[in-house]
Amino acid sequence: MQPTPAPAERQLSSVSPQRLATERIESRIRPLRERLTPRTAAQVEVEARRLPAELASHEEGLCLLAMTLLLQNRPGEAEPLLRQALSRNPNHARSLVNLGGLELKRGDAQAASATLTRAVRQVPEGSASSLAALTNLALALLTLGREMDAAKVVLRIYRARRDHLEPAKLVQAATTLEAMGNDGEAIEILLGVYRSVGNISLTRHLAELLERRGDFQRAAVVFRDLFAAEAKAGAGSGGR
Structure with a gap:
């Protein structure tokens, strides 16, 4: 009877030769790739x-x-x-x-x-x-x-990482989505960026869009932010 291999040995025996070769290559190249920056590119080129x-x-x-x-x-x-x-x-x-x-x-x-x-x-x-x-x-x-296709890609980026793109690019994509009838996706983006953009017209538009779609709870929150922004702007202009 053959002895039962230890877990590590059993795992090793199940790895294909091709995968082992790929892992060996990656182990040699990864350190060079991790060192690669504009400053080190010439030296890494020599080593590559x-x-x-x-x-x-x-x-x-x-x-x-x-x-x-x-x-x-x-x-x-x-x-x-x-x-x-x-x-x-x-x-x-x-x-x-x-x-x-x-x-x-x-x-x-x-x-x-x-x-x-x-x-x-x-x-x-x-x-x-x-x-x-x-x-x-x-x-x-x-x-x-292909503005609509681009806007869909921007939405995908936004869902993966909200701070990856500038707010202006997100607003542009939301505008395209809304124009094409995708109000829900436009709202998804605008709710995430309207405070950082700080644009009163954009905030008002979002509040009205939410209200028009019957989302009164979120509309109320955005309207509250709108009124606060308008009051702050009015106070600022009155103080000058």
Whole structure:
């Protein structure tokens, strides 16, 4: 009878060779990626170019080198590396996010929209990579004149992290959503930002929108804030 392996041994034996290889590659590349900043990009590039062939030709190694080049404003050298990484792994999230940003920066909003749409499917919702991809996707869609689609993306960003976008961009998206008949989604955004915006007209509009939809409880709260803001503005103008 064979001895029963210890839990750690049993766990190790169940891991596929491919996964072990991927984890080994990631353990070598992650420290370089974590050190990567605009200031360290040139040095990390040198180290990335010294990686063994197995690592340098892997999608993670190719993407790392491309990222060092992007941070040094060398997009022409970075793009072929990102495309090579995606030829190895079409779903490589980091390469998709970086390629989409590169395409957007050079003015190819159509290509950027397609690439970034692929990217957001590969990254965890609410992660830094997801927020970066969604932010660039919203800008690409706006550039293409697809305001409603862009507003939906902004709403998705807002739901993931409320403070990621400037209030003005959120208000713009809410205005588009309301214009397209999506009052509920517009209200969701406006309730989160109207106090920080501090615009009396916006606060009044939100209060009236809530009242029109029969949400009298929240309308009363916003009207109270409106009256307080109007009183403060009146006192301020009277004191000058």
